[in-house]
Amino acid sequence: MAEKNLEPIIKERRVFITGNEAVAWAGVAARADIMYGYPITPQNEIMHYWTRLAPKYGKGFLQTEDEISAGFATVGGVLAGKRAFTATSGPGNILMQDSMSMAEMMRIPTVMIITQRGGPSTATVIYSQQETTLTCFGGNGEGIRIVYSTASHQELFDYTIKAFNTAWKYRFPTFVLGDGYQSKMRESLTIYDPVERGIELVPAEPFLGKGGVAGLDRPPVHLRNTYNMEDELYEVVRELVDAYNAVAHEIVEYREMETEDAEILIVAHGIVSRAAEGAVARLRKDGYKVGSFRPITLRPFPAEQLRKCADRAEKMLVVESAEGQLKKLVTDAIYGSTTPIETLFRPGESITVEEIISAVKGL
Amino acid sequence: MAVLPPMPKLWYRETKPHKFCPGCGHPLVLKALAYAIEELGIEDRTIFGCDIGCSLLAWDFFNLDTVQTHHGRTTPVMVGIKRARPELICIAYMGDGGGYAIGSQHLVNAAVRNENIMVVLANNTVYAMTGGQMAPTTLPNQKTETTPYGRDPEKTGNPTLGPEMVAAITPDTAYVARGTVAKLGQLKSFFKKGLQRQIEGKGFSFIEVLSGCPTNWRTNAEETWNFLENEMTRYFKVGEFKVPGQVKEDKNE
Amino acid sequence: MSKGAKIVIAGEGGQGVQTIANMLSEAAYEEGREALYIPNFGVEQRGGVSVAYIQISDEPIGSPKFKDADVAVALSKRSIRRIAKYCDKETIFLYEGEITDAEGEFPEECREIIKVPAIKIAKELFHPKVFNVIIMGFIIGLTNVVSVDTVKKIINSQLEYKFEKNPELREMNHKALEKGVELALNR
Structure with a gap:
């Protein structure tokens, strides 16, 4: 990863951009070497921005024939020792699980950005949190993978960089779970060069093509x-x-x-957690003892931490833009807890602060 | 320790004798391939990828860094490696099911993009590892587990002509051939030509190899070679389909 | 300067809905405020009703969509139905002056309903194309969420390529913006 000059790769600055652009910049900042991708909305602009940025930074891109190919080519890029990544959504996410199960089995540190769209099937190109189960457990195995669920453009940027580090440090396929809203909306964030900030970038290394003659200088890698x-x-x-x-x-x-004395605990992930936190802030002003818990990693899940908050609360409210996919993770994590769980499910639809407030008031 | 017969240096001795059935065509393909790699002196940078199906048994076959992938997905994995590290020589190895059925979109698109890799496809007319079902290359009237009364082209189409298809969709710099395990010298020369394209960075090469499966064909040695040399070649023409630099004669001109 | 605003704008594709939404949110960002803008987007690349959701605030913004718009703007008749559900009793509902016979579709409860004859004024004073800029000015005059000067700066930077070819356009856009503000203040 020899840098051409000592200038920071990205000058630290405040920007007002879409989430897809933030991901592409994060790829550059993370020193990603190559992206493989296939068009699907709402992921497309990640590729669009990457293909504009990549040549300036000596990075690669390949548009493949489908998401199956994009996923497996990403596996290939990683096996070759490069920081390779891909991005997809919805039906594309389904197809990519084939390659991601290979990555799980062989501990191949792929990085994949998911911009959730409505489901099942083609559904909408807009938004949902219906790819939670698929992204956490999409393979024919145990979900041996890491999933970060982001809630803002700043997090999309931060966690995309972090995903490369986590993947290469622990050698598990790593996912950044965003959604169509985060992809398409514009809000402000600070982009930066992680190296400038003293964030160590875990180096990539080849699994195959390690140099020397296999069988002569070293045993072959099989x-x-x-x-x-x-x-x-x-x-x-x-x-x-x-x-x-x-x-x-x-x-x-x-x-x-505000979980310390919360009688009502709202559990939400991703962008819905913003509405949950907005609701907590407003409800607290009205005297409601309400708090929120947001898992940032869905795999592995912060089970113990949630359990502690759940045990202190009198009631939980699980809120998600899906029909119980987060709730499954929650009930699994707090099994044995007697705190009752209420739900606000809106599969494929956004959830506003106001809706959560009225749901809490109705408990 | 058993005395091993002579074998290419590139064969990984720790895993020999190999795991293929007696009479299987794969070891012959892999022998010709090994000699081609040795003669070109590219052992230090060649990456071998194998598919699912019997080809997966080659996962520890060579003194080469090797990855066994998923069914049909060896082509995109090798494309991914090559795009990330163009200095490596990448060979994708698969059967007819992997290349012409479940992974056909990868073969077609890698060919169209003229990816700088070599795809080697062993055609034995059946899905062998899963127990002898009809493959894209099963001959008309050939009996398999899923065509017990013989393949009916009316219902299941005609056998896939892979090299003919790949030759039609690749640019002139590509190399496309069909060899057979019955002619190992010729097969080796096809492999060398294909690899040479890649060494020179000139693009895609595709070599189908007619290969035998006595286990699923339920044939003895004589019947196996008869099917391979006489039945299969009637449908699958052995030879070169696209040779860079070869002048094309258009008789209709 | 007001605390903030939730604005939803809807119109036909090509009416410049996303353009002004983008400019308003960009201006708020320029002024150091929290801004979040999300376009609606579906499978259709062209045609159909285009909707934009904008939130400007001094505090972190929760969800990108909202149910209680401060200002809801309809630029075409069939877009009214798309935004009526974002209106409550605090909402100011604006509709373009050329929309007729649509009263039955107006939101049931809102604070104020205002007809804005932007297309007519644009035709008379400027050029039909800048009617969306008049609308943008009207929103600013109504809400005061961003300053006119900042929006002018944003217009200049985003339309620079057009202004280079035709410098008169700059003046026209600025005047259209001011006209919109004036209409709102004198309503």
């Missing part, structure tokens, strides 16, 4: 995801799960607001 015997596979998966669980506590991130 990578597979197929196993012959069930006990053989069990050991592999056991090792994967153990490795994942061992570092999960280092990876989990969450955000609490």
